[in-house]
Amino acid sequence: MILIGMLDSPYVRRVAIYLKVLGIHFEHRPISVFSDFDALTKINPAVKVPTLITDDNQVLIDSTLIINYLEKYFGHSPAPTSAFRAEELRDLHLTGFALAACEKAVQLVYEQRLRPEGKQHQPWLNRVTQQLHGAWQTLENGLRESHPDMLSVAGISIAVAWSFTELMLPDTVTRALYPEVTGFTLLAEQRPEFLAIPLS
Structure with missing residues (x-):
């Protein structure tokens, strides 16, 4: 492949x-x-x-x-059970919000880096920034309840999205705002599978 x-x-x-x-x-x-x-x-x-x-x-x-x-x-998915379905549903919830955070972060990066400052529309930037924080707050709340497997699709999506957001938008998000997300990501980024694919 x-x-x-x-x-x-x-x-x-x-x-x-x-x-x-x-x-x-x-x-x-x-x-x-x-x-x-x-x-x-x-x-x-x-x-x-x-x-x-x-x-x-x-x-x-x-x-x-x-x-x-x-x-x-x-993949090697286990046979579906009610507990498995509940976990799968939670992972879909977390993955969806991680992808929303990715999308909004990418929109802000493109707007700030590709569009001349004088042509940027501040109300739209404010809206996207609010959506970005909404997604991260939802993930922060979700991780306070329990952490997904770091190597699940949800775990990978959260950690990758946060590493990207923190790197590209340091003036928009801070670790202090989202300590659960930060802690989860710091641990995930130490896994061999993450270290083998560095953010570059």
């Missing part, structure tokens, strides 16, 4: 870590949607990362769909 995209994308990184968790050998090609736009167009006309090229040369996009594919064909 070939995973395409830069590891500074939280979406690419969560797929890369999950591939490691499943023990799937893959080639990583750090192709940028910005500096390598034309090259990426030839692989994926939508110019979207992550892009996964499967062993039978199918091109998959969208981190959630890629992870669903990996889980279905390479």
Whole structure:
């Protein structure tokens, strides 16, 4: 398999870590949607990362769909029970809010880095910032109740999203605001699967 995209994308990184968790050998090609736009167009006309090229040369996009594919064909899910379903539902809840946090963080980064300051629309920035904090507060509250497995899709998504947000938006989020998220992420980032896929 070939995973395409830069590891500074939280979406690419969560797929890369999950591939490691499943023990799937893959080639990583750090192709940028910005500096390598034309090259990426030839692989994926939508110019979207992550892009996964499967062993039978199918091109998959969208981190959630890629992870669903990996889980279905390479994962080892236990037989469903009521307890398993409850845990799965909680993981879906946490994953959804982690992806929302990712999305809002990426929107803010793009707005602040790509749009000239004079053309930035402050009411929209305020709205997205509020949504970002809403997602992180929901995750903070959820982690106060219990932590998911760090190597589950939810655990990977939370840690990758927080590492990205903290790195890219240090003036917007702080560790003091979200200590549970911070503590969870610091522990997750020490796992071999995370260390093998550094944020770069």
